[in-house]
Amino acid sequence: MSLGDTSQKLIESAARISSLPTLPPYATTLVRAITRESRDLERDIQSLLSPYRSQSSQSQTPGGDTQFKSSFNPADDPALATTLMVNHVTLRRNKRCLLAYHRTRIAHLEKSLWSGLPLTQSSSAPSNPSSQESNLTPSESLLASSLSSLYSQLGAQYPDIDLLGSITPPREVYVEIRVLREVGEVQTEYGSLVLGKNSVHFVRLSDVEGLIRGGVVEVVGEGG
Amino acid sequence: MDTDISDILASVSSPTVHPHTLDLQALTRAWVNERSAPELLPYPADLIARVSGRLSAQILKIESLTSTNNPGLKSTLVIYQTELERVKFLLRSYLRARIAKIDAYPHHSLALPASHLSPLEKQYTTHHQSLLSTHYHTSFLSAFPASLQRLDDTTGGVSMVDRPDEDTAVFCRVLRDCGGVDVQGTEGTAQVELRRGDIWVLRWRDVRGRVEEGSVEMI
Incomplete structure (x- = not known):
């Protein structure tokens, strides 16, 4: 396989992620292959540069190009210069592809976190813990929990507007809901509410938004 | 000459608007601009502070009205609450649109002038970015040569920093006459005159300054 082919594959799988409803398994083999290649x-x-490395070449620039610090002059040996160039560019491309792949996965994670979907369950089958949890790498699970606490921290800074709430424009203040699963007593701003299974209530939308997103109650009609 | 007269007429006949209404207008405009612009716009700290303050006051007012339990106030309360929910939505959606952009271009956002981010947003971005950076390092970056481990590396022909596309086309409406804009076409440059009420599709780069000064709004 020629240089950069594995990166190409990784990018293709990253492009697929954004159109999938759930996160596919992490491409461990590809990622390993690319880091090995790098x-x-x-x-x-x-090793190509070692013959040219002389006295004061150890200092690195922040950008990291030791190549230009050595006594190697590209004009003396164009073939070697080309090889070095190709290696350098491929190395950077590999890094860029890996970053893009990981970023795409994180973006998928963030989207589910923002929309309030629990990561361990798929939205269609709440009773059956889907495979998504197992598709996260340990590092990604850790990231997901840190992100979700970061979001709630940010939300807590804006107590009045419910920052993590729905971003669909509100139409009604009150809605009619049916309770799908037993909830029990819920505290609202203006008193408490007992939500038994299959009961129907006429309540303030902002009081039950979390329950609607969690799939515990459904909206049957809008008040007015 | 004609335009002078209409300007004078406009300034005389325009009714005085309550500052609260103006703020709501400004917030709505900021929200639309933020959602349509490809890049993060300056944070209107004063406006947001004023609106948030009034929002808390209104919540208190509604609470005290509810506790009086006056049946005659029921429909007034519904109107108050509807308005409250709408303003809350506006503010929430506005802040979320900003966070979405910050998440998409973290390094670029942190490099923006200080007035573009609120202190909270800045704190969020730094924290968010440090979480991501830890994740990249544990996942693959630690296996890379030390010189390539930086995330804000732009050397060597392959930039690691994503930037918003400043050349993307945006729809905008001109709010007051503000001179000409050069438009790059395939056959050279042309100039378009931005007159009040005009609607244009222009490159973001060309109208950014006008949107920031408030002469042009996004639609």
């Missing part, structure tokens, strides 16, 4: 490239670069 390490090999870096080793090649170092």
Whole structure:
């Protein structure tokens, strides 16, 4: 396989992620292959340059190009210069592709977090813990829980507007809801509400928004 | 000459609007602009502070009216609550639109002038970015050569920093006459004159300044 092919595959699978309803398994094999290829490239670069490395070449620029610090002059050996160039560019491309792949997965995660969907369940089958949880890598699970606490921290800074709430424009203040699963007593701003299974209530939308998103109650009609 | 007279007439006949209504208008405009612009716009700190303050006051007012339990007030209350929900939605959607952009371009957002982000947003971005950076490092970046581990690296021909597309086309309406804008076409440059009431599709780069100064609004 030629250089960069694995990255190409990873990017193709990243492009698929955004159109899928649930996150597919992490491409461990591809990611490993690309990091291995990148390490090999870096080793090649170092060994190709070692004959040219002389006295004061150890200092690195923040950007990281040791190549230009050595005494190697590209004009002396165009073939070597080309190889180095290709290696460097491929290395950067690999990194960019890996970043893009991980970013796409995170974006998928963030979208579910913002819309309030529990990550361990798919929205269609609340009773059956779907495979999504197992499709997260340990690092991603950790990230998901840190992100969700970051979001609630941010939400707590805006107590009046319910920042994490729905971003569909409100039409009515009151709605008629039917309770799908036993909830029990719920505290609202203006008193408490007992939500028994299959009962129908006429309540303030903002009081039950969380329950609607969680699929515990459904809206049967809008008041007015 | 004609335009001078109509300007004078407009300034005389325009009714005085309550500052609260003006703020609501400004918030709605900021919301539409933010949602349509490809890039993060400056944060209107004063406006948001005023609106949030009034929002809390209104919540208190509704609570005290509810506790009086006066049946004659029921329909008034529904109107108050509907208005409250709408303003809450406006503010929520506005802030969420900003966070979505910050999430999409974290490095770019942090590099913006300080007035573009509220202190809370800045704190959020820094925290968010440090979480992501930890994740990248545990996932693959630690296996890379040290010189390539930075996330804000733009050297070597492949930039690692995503930026919003400033050349994307946007729909906008001109609120007051504000001179000409150069438009790049395939056959050279042309100039369009921005007159009050005009609606244009222009490149964001060309109208950004006018949107920020308030002469042009997004639609």
